[in-house]
Amino acid sequence: MSLNSNRWNRIRYTFYTPIYDLLVGKIFTSSRRSSIDLLQIKPNEKVLLVGAGTGLDFQFLPRQAQVYAGDITPSMVAKMEHRARELKLNATIDVMDGQNLQFPDNTFDKIILHLIVAVIPDPVKCLQEVERVLKPGGEAVIFDKFRPKNQRLSSLRAFFNKLTSFLFSDITRVIETLLSYTNLKIRKDIPANFNGNFRIILVKKPV
């Protein structure tokens, strides 16, 4: 089995589901809020959350938005549905592969990619799908850990990455390189948790 595949993600996140909120529920709360604030979601806008996990972002979404959310792991999706019901959030939720989005071109006004671009097996395919389903002029926020573009990939980091990408997520990805395979343009790049190792990046699809 590959070190990072949809199959492996389903297995490990099924295992993590009961403890996920305990592990990451609190530490990223303010970054989630700041990231979603950047989108300035307006009433009735169509918003997609890719790899939305247990729905920890739901609390920051305006109630009038048309929300679509998905994840590759069925147990995470079940928890997400439960959270949406509790928050009385009107959301369409399903099992979904972020590398192969089942939506027509130019569907969404806004897209949220929190802690998914460094996790998903093929991040370029995911970003290309995001570009495809965003409306022209639409925006997406990416919140994740990335290697600075001018930082050489050390052999130590490459070595540890074998372990972290198996257990949690990749620590070698450079967001500027990934985005260079799309037409998405960086509008904001804000340092966030862990001394700016995590960043909030706002991107826009050109009109």
Ligand SMILES: C[S@@+](CC[C@H](N)C(=O)[O-])C[C@H]1O[C@@H](n2cnc3c(N)ncnc32)[C@H](O)[C@@H]1O
């Ligand atoms: C670190 S969690 C982030 C969850 C959520 N976005 C958050 O901010 O808490 C990564 C999530 O990505 C999901 N995932 C992994 N590969 C995926 C794929 N190909 N498509 C959709 N979701 C995927 C996992 O199941 C897991 O729920």
